[in-house]
Amino acid sequence: MRYPEQDATPPLVGNAVSHSSFVIRHFSRIQVAEQGRSGESIHVQMIDPSPYRSVAVASTFSPRFEQVLAEAKRIRDRFDSELCLVYVGEKSEETSAKFAAALERISLPKNSPIHYEQGDPATAILRAIERHDVDLIVAGALEKEVVLHPFLGNVARRLLREGRSSVILFTHPAREPEPLRKIVFLVEYSEHGSNSLRRALHLAARENSERVYVVRLITTFDEARAKKEGTPAEADEDAKLEHFVLDLGHTDVPIEVRCIRGNTGFAAADFVKSVEADLLVVPLDPAKNAGQLPPNLEWLMDVIPCNLWVSR
CATH class of the missing domain: 3.40.50.620 (HUPs)
Incomplete structure (x- = not known):
């Protein structure tokens, strides 16, 4: 279910950032049947996120x-x-x-x-x-x-x-916590990434968040590697991201999906600032690289653009 973009934020030219986007409204049923870009019917059911005990x-x-x-x-x-x-x-x-x-x-x-x-x-x-x-x-x-x-x-x-x-x-804790109105989630294509997104959507629903941006970060290095390996082109990357989100099924929060392309991973920080996000969510699979930040996100060790949630 895609809608024309109504409030696209201009890219930050200084970092050569570009992005494509579409909006997925919250669904009205637990059982969802969505038409993907290729026309196939996607039948999914939302699974409750594993709680933090x-x-x-x-x-x-x-x-x-x-x-x-x-x-x-x-x-x-x-x-x-x-x-x-x-x-x-x-x-x-x-x-x-x-x-x-x-x-x-x-x-x-x-x-x-x-x-x-x-x-x-x-x-x-x-x-x-x-x-x-x-x-x-x-x-x-x-x-x-x-x-x-x-x-x-x-x-x-x-x-x-x-x-x-x-x-x-x-970054700026408050005695009366400010609402987490806008949340940015950096996509990781894995079961851990899916579970982390479910947790993020759970938090967003409890916070009555306005929107969750589900973002796929693609650097020039990623594009060069994909071209060398013969992996899918840009349009297919957009479809893959859409399918990843639709597979989650029901959600009570509007989701906006974006592929962001930039020279470096810092393009993610530029995007977070451009939409005035309150929380950045980064899933890190403990089974991959010992749960450490990938090279294109190592800047988070020094500078964070807003509140940060690393989901392991």
Whole structure:
């Protein structure tokens, strides 16, 4: 079900970005029969995403401590998960009192588990994630503004590079979390990618998001490699992306699908900014490259254009 593009955002010429797009409206039934570009009938059924059973929040008594905690509560509520706190430092009457007061102000259970760790902050948090079988860690991006770009702090960077769980980093956490109105999802063609998109759509539905942009990033290197290997042309890439989304079936959120072409992977950041997205979702299959960022997305280790969710 495709509609003419009504609000296409002009490409950023400086980075030689181009994109094609079409819109898929939310479907009215769980069972969906859609006509693909080739005319075949696609019959699919939406499968509920696997929930995050355990969510943890990296906690420090910084000026943004309660803001990050509030964002973690939001994520806990959206996925109906259990929330624990990870704190690197000594347990004392003072820290216990601070946590008790903060939990009460954020309306979290006063008996919420708090895991105390010692040592280097990033190493200690990674150790706690593994020890307590955490599915998703929430943290502040700890950015500093340099030439209008948010730069990741050391802890956030190591959670992305060395972590084996999913990670959500908030660039500007708020005591009263801002709605995630627009979400950009970078496509990975795999079962893990499909499950990650289902999770993203689940969050979008709970957030009453305006739109989810499902984006396929194609760099000039990708195009050169595809040409050498004799893989499908541009029109077929658009059809493949459309089919990938239609296979998900029912969704309660409008989806806009785009193929973005640029000289580098940073074209994705340009697109995120152009649509004023609130959340960028990047699926990383743990079975591929140890769940690490591919070369065309390594810039995320330094600069992120908005809140970031790495789905492992």
